[in-house]
Amino acid sequence: MKLESIKVMIHRYLNRDMGVILIYHSVVDCILGFNMWTHMPLNRFAAHMRVLKQQANVIPLTKMISSIQKGKLPKYSVAVTFDDGFVNNFTRAFPVLQHYNIPATIFLSTAFIGTTKFFWPERLAFRLMRTNLKKINVLDQGFSLNSDEDRCNAYTHLRDYLKKLHPKEIDTELKKIENILNIKETFINDPIYQEWLPLNWDQVKDMEDSxxxxxxxxxxxxxxxxxxxxxEAEEQIKACKNALDLNLKYPTKLWAYPNGEKNDFSDDHKELLQKYGFLYNFSTIPSYISINSETNTIGRIGIGSQTDTDELMNILSKRDRWEELDKTQRIKMALKCGLFKNFDTTTKSL
Ligand SMILES: [Zn+2]
Incomplete structure (x- = not known):
């Protein structure tokens, strides 16, 4: 057994009382023009779920919260979440989740549900992937689009610029970019377009009924x-709550902040969310769950499209405690995990 695998197993054991909430976004079964963090290939997602089934105790997010409140987390607990509400959560991810009987939570941006509107990063990316232009001039800057790598660089640059703007400005700027990156009207038959549409409410209902x-x-x-x-923030929260109440069987108390980093929300927003019944709020600030976690704003760990199953195991194992252990403790832990049945020289380097 490799030292790396031993470390992972020891940490799985050490941290068995800590939970992990994973964030996925989109699961696609087509080749993209360039890699995007949020769009994971279906075969990789299926491999992740197989690992979770074998190595973790996947529980519903609401059970993770009630376990924190009760002061006792199930061992090796993991909750799976998806942000945004891409149609592929139903067409690609849901069959895999059903196959492994893995529960999950999907956080919906409700104004998109049942429409053919793309989220703005996908509006930009889709056009950059599909344009015939070899170079463009936008935002007073020239971008070469000769290779997939060029297109990916242009995407990253423009996305980072747009992300800082007020939403109305994003739309105005994006429309200008869309005019320049003119693509043919046949795009509705494009496999990427089909994968990136939002869910509709019937699909939401089918998944809820399951x-x-x-x-x-x-x-x-x-x-x-x-x-x-x-x-404006209150309007966003209220409209979301109303749409969810109208379309879901059970009122939800769960909320995930878009982008979800430290500077993306404040205490004022937390108060508004409480007012509208979103009692449990989730960020994208990476943290592990323990019985001491607060249930008001809870951290989650983002899983990107490039995360392979070894990296997933590292994440589940919370590897950063390794350095805290001295050699004797490492060996003791390894023995407790039931390792070293085939004790060999590898252990000397522990
Ligand atoms: Zn989001």
Whole structure:
């Protein structure tokens, strides 16, 4: 057995009382023009779920919360979440989740559900992937589009610029870019287009009826709350709540902040969310769950499209405690894990 695998197993054991909440976004079964962090290939997602089935105790997010409140987390607990509400959560991810009987929570940006609107990063990426142009001039800057790598660089640059703007400005700027990156009208038959559409409410209902999937709020228009003034933010929360109440069987108390980093929300937003019944809020600030975790804002760990199953195991194992252990403790832990049945020289380097 390799030292790396031993470390992972020891940490799985050491951290067995800590939970992990994973964030996925989109699961695609087509070749993209360039890699995007949020769009994971179906075969990789299926491999992740197989690992979770074998190595973890996947519980619904609401059970993770009630376990924190009771002061006792099930051992090796993991919760699976998806942000945004891509149609592929139903067409690609849901069959895999059903196959492994893995529960999950999907956070919906409700103004997209049942429409053919793309989230703005996908509006940009889709055009950059499909344009015939070899170079463009946007935002007073020239971008070469000769290779997939060029297109990916242009995407990253433009996305990072747009992300800082007020949502209305994003739309205005994006429309200008879309005019330049003019693509043919036949794009609705494009496999990428089909994979990136949002869910509709019938699909949401089907998944809710399965008893395997629960839903939460993620604003109406996927605006980062801190980019809005407080009344605009309240409007986003209220509209999302109303749409969810109208379409779900059970009112949800779950909320995930768009983008979800430290500067993307404030205490004012937390108060608004409480007012509208979103009692349990999730960020994208990476952290592990323990019985001491607060249930008001809970950290999650983002899983990117490039995360392979070894890296997933590292994440589940919370590897950063390795350095805290001296050699004797490492060996003791390894013995407790039932390792070293085939004790060999590898252990000397522990
Ligand atoms: Zn999101």
């Amino acid at each position: 008893g395997l999937i629960e839903f939460g709020g993620h604003t109406a228009d996927h605006h980062i709350l801190s980019r809005l003034n407080l009344s």
